[in-house]
Amino acid sequence: MQRTADRPVTTLDERAPAWSPRTARARFRAGLAGPTAGVAAGHTQANLIAVPADWAYDMLLFCQRNPRPCPVLDVTDAGSPTTVLAEGADLRTDLPRYRVWQDGELVAEPTDARPHWRGDLVAFLLGCSFTFEWALSRAGVPIRHVEQGRNVPMYVTGRPCRPAGRLSGPMVVSMRPVPPERLGAAIRESSLLPAVHGGPVHCGDPAGLGIADLDRPDFGDPVTLQEGDIPVFWACGVTPQAAVTASRPPFAITHAPGQMFLTDARDEQYRLVGVD
Amino acid sequence: MQRTADRPVTTLDERAPAWSPRTARARFRAGLAGPTAGVAAGHTQANLIAVPADWAYDMLLFCQRNPRPCPVLDVTDAGSPTTVLAEGADLRTDLPRYRVWQDGELVAEPTDARPHWRGDLVAFLLGCSFTFEWALSRAGVPIRHVEQGRNVPMYVTGRPCRPAGRLSGPMVVSMRPVPPERLGAAIRESSLLPAVHGGPVHCGDPAGLGIADLDRPDFGDPVTLQEGDIPVFWACGVTPQAAVTASRPPFAITHAPGQMFLTDARDEQYRLVGVD
Numbered sequence: 001m002q003r004t005a006d007r008p009v010t011t012l013d014e015r016a017p018a019w020s021p022r023t024a025r026a027r028f029r030a031g032l033a034g035p036t037a038g039v040a041a042g043h044t045q046a047n048l049i050a051v052p053a054d055w056a057y058d059m060l061l062f063c064q065r066n067p068r069p070c071p072v073l074d075v076t077d078a079g080s081p082t083t084v085l086a087e088g089a090d091l092r093t094d095l096p097r098y099r100v101w102q103d104g105e106l107v108a109e110p111t112d113a114r115p116h117w118r119g120d121l122v123a124f125l126l127g128c129s130f131t132f133e134w135a136l137s138r139a140g141v142p143i144r145h146v147e148q149g150r151n152v153p154m155y156v157t158g159r160p161c162r163p164a165g166r167l168s169g170p171m172v173v174s175m176r177p178v179p180p181e182r183l184g185a186a187i188r189e190s191s192l193l194p195a196v197h198g199g200p201v202h203c204g205d206p207a208g209l210g211i212a213d214l215d216r217p218d219f220g221d222p223v224t225l226q227e228g229d230i231p232v233f234w235a236c237g238v239t240p241q242a243a244v245t246a247s248r249p250p251f252a253i254t255h256a257p258g259q260m261f262l263t264d265a266r267d268e269q270y271r272l273v274g275v276d
Numbered sequence: 277m278q279r280t281a282d283r284p285v286t287t288l289d290e291r292a293p294a295w296s297p298r299t300a301r302a303r304f305r306a307g308l309a310g311p312t313a314g315v316a317a318g319h320t321q322a323n324l325i326a327v328p329a330d331w332a333y334d335m336l337l338f339c340q341r342n343p344r345p346c347p348v349l350d351v352t353d354a355g356s357p358t359t360v361l362a363e364g365a366d367l368r369t370d371l372p373r374y375r376v377w378q379d380g381e382l383v384a385e386p387t388d389a390r391p392h393w394r395g396d397l398v399a400f401l402l403g404c405s406f407t408f409e410w411a412l413s414r415a416g417v418p419i420r421h422v423e424q425g426r427n428v429p430m431y432v433t434g435r436p437c438r439p440a441g442r443l444s445g446p447m448v449v450s451m452r453p454v455p456p457e458r459l460g461a462a463i464r465e466s467s468l469l470p471a472v473h474g475g476p477v478h479c480g481d482p483a484g485l486g487i488a489d490l491d492r493p494d495f496g497d498p499v500t501l502q503e504g505d506i507p508v509f510w511a512c513g514v515t516p517q518a519a520v521t522a523s524r525p526p527f528a529i530t531h532a533p534g535q536m537f538l539t540d541a542r543d544e545q546y547r548l549v550g551v552d
Binding site for chain 2: 056057060061063064065072075187188190191192194198199272273274275
């Protein structure tokens with residue numbers, strides 16, 4: 001799998017948090033690229049994976065069987081680059097950067113997917129952990145990677161997903177260091193957002209997930225833990241890309257890790273109501 | 277759509293709440309039939325809908341697009357009558373009663389589906405509101421239909437589901453009368469179980485859902501409201517049967533309303549952890 005840990009983070013624009021999702025999509029369509037953490041703050045970001053129609057059932061079943069890493073927010077009709085989650089958006093152009101996969105190999109990382117798009121692609125938009133960062137932040141949980149101006153670190157784990165048809169692969173997780181006194185809040189707040197990965201899948205020793213070295217993420221950037229911080233791991237929407245690598249479908253287009261699709265939905269929409 | 281409101285409820289067995297799921301499945305396999313509310317208490321019950329493999333993607337997408345009425349707990353591989361949710365179970369025999377549908381018409385209601393089962397069927401097991409009744413009950417919410425020895429009343433609403441491929445239809449809801457002082461608890465406890473319909477979709481005036489008369493449910497039995505009770509409506513796993521009626525797939529097998537599949541899973545497994 002392609003590592004991005006050595007790639008410098010692009011600082012998109014200091015005004016990016018105040019952009020509307022429509023503005024963000026227009027900038028990305030015009031060629032701007034980089035990690036989207038904090039962009040159009042309060043609006044829901046999504047992972048993208050588009051596969052040929054004859055792989056769509058396997059992918060949808062893979063998501064159903066692995067709802068923590070793959071919470072489905074929308075599925076397009078075959079050939080359509082539009083989604084109910086973002087009026088006027090074009091999924092072929094409106095993400096900062098794409099990854100194009102052939103037979104499980106990464107073959108291109110364009111900022112415009114139109115030259116690669118096919119009429120038989122079905123696109124899946126999956127929840128992204130950036131969505132719960134607002135809730136964590138509001139509950140007093142520091143977001144270390146944002147503080148440090150980095151992309152969130154992501155790791156391929158030793159924990160297998162439940163296979164579906166021709167698709168299988170390991171679960172990918174994102175990691176955020178959390179001070180012990182904020183651990184309860186971090187677990188509670190993310191648990192209230194089951195549509196965007198929900199609560200953590202693991203806390204503490206990375207070896208519990210088969211992760212050898214926190215300083216060497218498979219995607220994103222390493223982040224520095226503060227004294228006493230506990231590493232907390234959430235299932236990650238890059239998991240389908242690991243399934244693509246492992247299962248080698250003939251073709252797929254995904255987002256580049258950390259460079260997400262900006263929807264018009266608001267993060268609050270996905271929070272369970274009636275609980276508190 | 278076939279009404280069952282005029283069918284008397286079978287009292288299964290006064291010991292049914294203490295049965296294990298395995299015992300319950302064995303009794304149903306042997307021919308026992310009737311509503312399963314309260315059977316094998318604490319174990320998760322599921323709605324069944326089995327469709328030909330070439331309709332499975334539409335059905336899975338219909339469920340994804342309508343997660344409140346159609347929360348998917350498991351999907352079988354084509355032709356397999358087994359599920360990870362119940363060791364040793366056979367979905368063709370282990371439900372109390374089935375409904376067999378041809379071109380959207382109900383053609384049989386057998387207690388054994390084997391004569392009708394086909395090798396290309398994919399079975400969907402969907403969460404059932406019986407699962408949150410334990411949580412409601414524990415929180416002091418009276419379960420009127422159980423008190424009154426009746427099947428829960430279910431209604432076809434005027435609210436359309438989001439279509440998926442060839443499938444469309446109205447949302448079906450179940451109704452439970454709740455005393456006003458318990459309304460908060462009822463909303464909170466069911467919201468914590470998003471895998472089994474989650475919180476209510478409507479409270480109060482049935483006209484808000486296009487329901488003309490609470491005393492004439494489309495499925496199940498009418499239930500008597502006590503003084504001050506508010507009718508509370510939850511999305512219901514009979515919704516796919518309404519989609520079958522509306523969309524007329526060539527073939528389907530479902531459970532009979534209120535006569536569910538007993539899984540080995542425990543209701544607590546589906547409750548969000550880390551929230552309280």
